[in-house]
Amino acid sequence: MDDTVILQLSQIHKSFGDVKVLDGIDLSVRKGEFITLLGPSGCGKTTTLRIIAGLERPDSGRVFIAGKDVTNEEPNRRNVNTVFQNYALFPHMTVEANIGYSLRLKRVDKETIKKTVSQALELVQLSGYEKRMPDELSGGQKQRVAIARAIVNQPAVLLLDEPLGALDLQLRRQMQVELKRLRARLGVTFVYITHDQEEALNMSDRIAVMRNGKFEQIGTPSDVYDRPKTSYVARFVGSANIVEGTVLESDGQRIAFRSQGAVCLVAARGARLSPGEAVRVAVRSEMVDLTPYASPELPYSGLDAAGGNPGDSQVGLQAVVKEKNFAGGVLQITVSLADGSELVASRHGIDSPLVPGDKVRVTWQPERAVLVDLEETP
């Protein structure tokens, strides 16, 4: 990967009728980078991709590919290719003809096409399938053909619109690995769309989390996972719990805040907050500690010895175990807090001694919790 910007979107706006789909999108993608647009359906990620491909025109804003303004260029004049969600293989052409389609349009000679197609098929591990028709292929095979068809033209940017969305879980995992390998071999820039956060975290160099036609946060997987900027990102990417409260005090390292009659701690990470300010904190479920209520209390005595005494508050939120679910290899324990809201803690293993109805205290390591929505809650 070098630092050349291969793709740049600047201030893209797009509406369909009265519905504002994209609301000022800015993005720059470096050459060879794997960037994922992550968001729920309807957030505008597919429209963004279609605007890059030229299948849709933005209402305003500019698209640059390899430094050239292509905003008004037709799709066939852009050096990008798309892997469509439903494959979009030409049903009346063989696998070979599908993959060679773009080369035939370029009037490449037959021998070269044949060679390139068979190389592409080898790359997606479908050698020998040249003469098959698309409807004789399985979903996974169709997907491979669609990928081969898109890379055969050596595009500057490869656009993938939820390419694995229609595949079952096992095949999806396998294809994730293959796509990563393929990308390492080709060095092509990938712009990848998914609503699956795990897929995004697994494959991307950077993730752009989208919400209502805007980027909520753009960063490396560990940025968005460990250091979400907003409660939305924390919830969507890390399935985090959000705890709200008011600042009690700060020592520069940690911030103590009061929430539902208890005191909680969070690492400050440079945030300067003064007592009385509202805060929102994200804690991922695997970071949440539950201790039985009967265990010794933890009276709060200030962040340091000289920090004064904010009263008889306890550290840790009071809660009652509501239900336990075993899902995705972890046990999820849902507890309800004093104000009725719910919080999820997850554990490895299939069961825990806690049973519904148990009173527990909810705590976490301050450095495991993240302040979010800082600009939104002044």
Add this chain to the structure above:
Amino acid sequence: MKPEALAKTGEPRPGEPTSREEGARKPTKRRDAMVLSVLPLYVFTFLFVIGPLVYMLVLSFLRRAEVWGVTLEFTFENYANILKPVYLKTFLESLKLACLTTLLVALFGYPFGYFMARQNAAWKRRIMVLLMIPFWTSSLVRLYGWIIIFRANGVLDGLLMALNITNAPLKVLYTYAAVVVGMVYALVPFMIFAVYSSAEKLDWQLVEAARDLGATPFQAFWTVSFKLTLPGLLSGIVLTFIPSMGLFFIADILGGNKVVLVGNLIQEQLMKARNWPFAAALSVVLLTLTSIMIALYRKISGVKDLEGLV
């Protein structure tokens, strides 16, 4: 089904068979019911399709009687007659007109059907209704409408002269052109429906994929859309070509007696010359020609049913 349901729900009344006896008799009953339910279909097909065809075939090998009807005398004479230049010419004329009609119908109907399929649901419905309305009136009545338009100093002439495009009546009625217009008018809806039903199924994302892979709009149309709507076009061609060989009344009404088609010839032989065997032979040849067309269509398109009819 019914006795079984009765036995299950209702109380078995005295004298009625119990459910066990019903069950034992069920298989044969069911088969009987099946035979009974399809029997009307066979009877209908035999009476109204196979019967007349056989009758026509037999008739075509008989000799006409002096005054009325036929004599039971086997002969190839009727088929030999068709090869006479005057009748052969009629066949060629019919083929020529059918080809011209089909070509024009395809030129108008294909784009119409294709773009109709690209409209939103509300517009599709509106266009469909507009296409259907003329079918509520007899096609004969609609043809008389064309007479009003085409006749000397009629609507067309009046319009053209009012606009100073021509300064004398064109007298389009009773010309070859009038017949062609009438044929195209009568048959273009079938082409539109056939192409529409094919284009309707076209996944537009395939066209986008083609554009994405470097195709110009025309290349994308030609390599993807056209290829995928070809079955519709072919079936439209069959649906136009075959009737246009036999639509005798259009040639009669709009062409005067100047344009004689196979259809006219058959009608004339049957109704005026009362040469039933010859009319039957002509019909058999026409039927054979059209059957060959359908067989060709199936072979080319690989589709069993005509698009737009199912």
